Amino acid sequence: MASRLCLLLLILCGLNVAQCGLRVYNVYARGIRPDPGNNNGDGYVRMSCGPASKTTNVVFNTPDPNWHEELHYSRASPGNYLELRVYDKDVIFDDLLGICATNIQKGTRKRYLDQHKHRWEIK
Numbered sequence: 001m002a003s004r005l006c007l008l009l010l011i012l013c014g015l016n017v018a019q020c021g022l023r024v025y026n027v028y029a030r031g032i033r034p035d036p037g038n039n040n041g042d043g044y045v046r047m048s049c050g051p052a053s054k055t056t057n058v059v060f061n062t063p064d065p066n067w068h069e070e071l072h073y074s075r076a077s078p079g080n081y082l083e084l085r086v087y088d089k090d091v092i093f094d095d096l097l098g099i100c101a102t103n104i105q106k107g108t109r110k111r112y113l114d115q116h117k118h119r120w121e122i123k
Contacts, residue, residue: 022049022076022104027056027084028066034088034095041097042089047071049082049104058089080104 024047032041043065044058052073059065076082083101087094 022073022080022082024071024082024084025069027069027071028064029086029098030064032063032065032086032088032097034090034097041065043097044087044089045071046085046087047073047082048085049073049076049080060089076104078104078106 027045029043029045032043034041040061040063042058042060043062045056045067047054050073052075054071054073056067056069056071059067080103081101082104083099085099086097088097
């Protein structure tokens with residue numbers, strides 16, 4: 001399933017050391033195709049950082065969802081492992097469509113993941 005997925009996640013992470021906070025925003029995916037019978041997905045993102053886990057709302061019936069939400073974790077530190085997983089919401093089991101992960105750093109960062117090329121771009 002992941003091999004059929006053309007996924008692009010843009011993650012802008014702002015880490016403010018004085019407040020020890022992480023903010024993830026402007027997350028989006030492109031080309032979500034959960035299976036051949038379903039042209040569009042019902043996508044959501046689960047962010048994990050340390051013991052914390054946050055989830056976006058589901059964006060229904062689109063292959064190109066934009067999550068216009070901010071995910072916050074107030075106890076983050078530079079070097080913590082940040083993982084974002086994109087799922088397709090289903091009735092019984094949700095399908096994992098892709099994973100984007102990095103160690104967080106101070107400042108604003110962008111991370112792109114292209115499942116077809118299996119590489120990271122850091123801009």
